[in-house]
Amino acid sequence: MGPRITMKGAGPGPTVLVVEDDQETRAALVRAMVARGYHAVEAGNGTTALQYWAANRPDVVLLDLGLPDMDGLDVIRRIRRDALTPIVILSGRYEEREKVEALERGADDYVTKPFGVDELNARLRVALRRAAGPAADTSGRVVAGPLVLDATRHEVTVGDRLVDLTPREFEILRVLLEHAGRLVTKGRILRAVWGPEYQGEDSYVYVHVSQLRRKLAAADPGGSIRDLIVTEPGVGYRIGGLGAGHGRGADGL
Numbered sequence: 644m645g646p647r648i649t650m651k652g653a654g655p656g657p658t659v660l661v662v663e664d665d666q667e668t669r670a671a672l673v674r675a676m677v678a679r680g681y682h683a684v685e686a687g688n689g690t691t692a693l694q695y696w697a698a699n700r701p702d703v704v705l706l707d708l709g710l711p712d713m714d715g716l717d718v719i720r721r722i723r724r725d726a727l728t729p730i731v732i733l734s735g736r737y738e739e740r741e742k743v744e745a746l747e748r749g750a751d752d753y754v755t756k757p758f759g760v761d762e763l764n765a766r767l768r769v770a771l772r773r774a775a776g777p778a779a780d781t782s783g784r785v786v787a788g789p790l791v792l793d794a795t796r797h798e799v800t801v802g803d804r805l806v807d808l809t810p811r812e813f814e815i816l817r818v819l820l821e822h823a824g825r826l827v828t829k830g831r832i833l834r835a836v837w838g839p840e841y842q843g844e845d846s847y848v849y850v851h852v853s854q855l856r857r858k859l860a861a862a863d864p865g866g867s868i869r870d871l872i873v874t875e876p877g878v879g880y881r882i883g884g885l886g887a888g889h890g891r892g893a894d895g896l
């Protein structure tokens with residue numbers, strides 16, 4: 644199978660490499676990306692995608708996991724060996740285990756088919772923003788709307804209210820904020836906050852995140868902070884504020 648690379652929409656926007664073997668879906672994705680100002684490049688299999696990636700280093704990769712010539716997970720591994728290029732997965736509704744594995748291997752996020760173009764665009768924008776720079780400033784402060792996490796002082800404030808968090812709750816929030824723009828799996832939170840020997844104890848994460856949310860919401864009654872931590876059922880959590888859910892939009896693909 645020879646290389647199949649098509650260049651479309653040489654706009655000023657970021658270059659997105661669309662890797663998808665289903666031709667109809669791929670064409671729709673490319674059209675949608677071009678309409679939103681991206682420079683879209685398409686590949687119908689993993690080999691072509693990796694060739695293009697190695698030679699041109701696109702700004703972001705949109706990757707279908709089910710490819711004819713190789714496992715999409717291997718595409719992620721190859722890219723992650725050399726670079727932190729944002730990777731957003733296109734996945735089927737029932738591929739929960741694959742999604743988790745893709746995220747564990749370094750994918751940034753996923754969208755579940757069928758999805759809306761606006762939702763996809765929002766995910767890409769967040770992933771690109773994440774790639775553009777670290778979330779924390781040099782003083783160790785991370786800001787998300789009205790919330791400030793001060794890593795040096797071990798303090799979290801919402802507006803002018805100090806939020807009383809346990810060390811675990813503080814660490815969970817820190818991990819999520821440090822990975823803002825990415826979907827963080829429960830496994831990753833467990834490893835970072837509890838340690839590798841706690842693998843599989845997902846209920847710890849669930850209980851502590853619930854508590855963390857409750858405390859944050861209490862510090863900002865009726866405010867937007869209640870939407871800060873978004874649950875992806877069965878997978879993990881992300882810092883929210885995207886204004887786009889995982890439902891199917893009117894412009895669904």
Ligand code: CA
Binds near residue numbers: 665709710
């Ligand atoms: Ca496929």
